[in-house]
Amino acid sequence: MKKFLGLDFGLQKIGVAIGDDQIKIAFARPPILDAQDAITSVTRLCDQEEIDELVIGLPQSTDGSASEQTVIAQTFIAQLETGHRPVRTIDERFSTQGIQRQQEHRNLERGQEDSLVAQALLQSFFDSI
DSSP: OOEEEEEEOOSSOEEEEEEETTTOOOEEEEEEOOGGGHHHHHHHHHHHHTOOEEEEEEOOOTTSOOOHHHHHHHHHHHHHHTSSSOEEEEEOTTHHHHHHHHTTTSOOOTTHHHHHHHHHHHHHHHHHO
C-alpha cells in the first residue's frame, strides 16, 4: 500500500489531503496556514504520516498555458523533488471554483477550502489510476 499526500499549493496557505492506493479515497486534513516554511512543514507531515508520494495541483491559465502562479508552484515542486519522495502534478484548473460552488452556503475556517481542493485533486488522481 502506498500513502499519498495531496497539496493545493498557495503562497499564504496550503491545502492538505491524505489517502492511499488501496482504498482510493482522499480525506481532507488541516491546512498548512503559514506557507513561509512550506517545505519544512510538508516534509515533517510526510514523515509523520509515512507518505510515499506527493500529488500537487499545478495551476495554469484557463487555456492551459503557464502563468506566474505556475512558475511559483513549479519552484515549490522542484524543492520538494529534492527529497526522497516522488512528486506528481495534476491540473488544478477550475478546482477551487468547483469547491467554492459546493461549499457556498457553509462558513469554512481559514484554509479549510484549500484542504477541500487538495482532497478533490487527490481524489481525481485516485480516480485516474
